[in-house]
Amino acid sequence: MTSRPPSTENVAIENVETLSDNWYVLRKYTFRYRRRDGSEQRLSREAYDRGNGAAILLYNREKNSLILTRQFRLPAFVNGLDDGMLLEVPAGLLDDDDPASAIRREAEEETGFRVRDVIPVFTAYTSPGSVTEQLHFFAAEYADRDRVGAGGGHAGEGEDIEVIEVGFDEAMAMIERGEIVDLKTIALIYHAAIKGLLGNS
Incomplete structure (x- = not known):
């Protein structure tokens, strides 16, 4: 995965926090997400990066x-x-x-x-x-x-x-x-x- 977080018209990464970098890497992403009805939400999700x-x-x-x-x-x-x-x-x-x-x-x-x-x-x-x-x-x-x-x-x-x-x-x-x-x-x-x-x- 690239070090620079991707962004699109509907998704904008605001912050990336590394929670663990032991066996593999666990990161917490805070981002803005545009819903199908046009409204926006600010969300947080964790993603485990072990490579492909x-x-x-x-x-x-x-x-x-x-x-x-x-x-x-x-x-x-x-x-x-x-x-x-x-x-x-x-x-x-x-x-x-x-x-x-x-x-x-x-x-x-x-x-x-x-x-x-x-x-x-x-x-x-x-x-x-x-x-x-x-x-x-x-x-x-x-x-x-x-x-x-x-x-x-x-x-x-x-x-x-x-x-x-x-x-x-x-x-x-x-x-x-x-x-x-x-x-x-x-x-x-x-x-x-x-x-x-x-x-x-």
């Missing part, structure tokens, strides 16, 4: 399978998710890379698979009411020969990632049973079903 990210569906047509990761997620844990372990597609922040380069890096770090031909799928805001993050979604085919390492992430960054190969039909069933509850993962699995990347389509 990318996620990828790694799929194998021949085996009708995909690669997922399992790792502990504190926010999900404190919000009632049993042991806090989430099944997810590989994902991560862009840092200073372009989205395609970033997701190749993250896929290899997390899963050990080195992917080259990544296909952009769509770009979306995952929680626009409170988080600035824009997420770039990708898909790529993988083969067993593409695995160049064990994956697992960086222990020094607190990552402890289990790599799991799941059949597509089972992945769909796991969504139905509430065992896959991560939105980016659900979106990419449903994308694979709609586009016929996997399954019987």
Whole structure:
């Protein structure tokens, strides 16, 4: 996100206050907002800035399978998710890379698979009411020969990632049973079903 707050005809940022700059950055914005009826309101909202990210569906047509990761997620844990372990597609922040380069890096770090031909799928805001993050979604085919390492992430960054190969039909069933509850993962699995990347389509 740029350091200079944007303004438009209907929105004017008046003040920005940094509330926390620890793990990521939490800011409080005070702004004037012109409503649809022409009246103006002065509002305050907080936005969590963690940078933009990318996620990828790694799929194998021949085996009708995909690669997922399992790792502990504190926010999900404190919000009632049993042991806090989430099944997810590989994902991560862009840092200073372009989205395609970033997701190749993250896929290899997390899963050990080195992917080259990544296909952009769509770009979306995952929680626009409170988080600035824009997420770039990708898909790529993988083969067993593409695995160049064990994956697992960086222990020094607190990552402890289990790599799991799941059949597509089972992945769909796991969504139905509430065992896959991560939105980016659900979106990419449903994308694979709609586009016929996997399954019987």
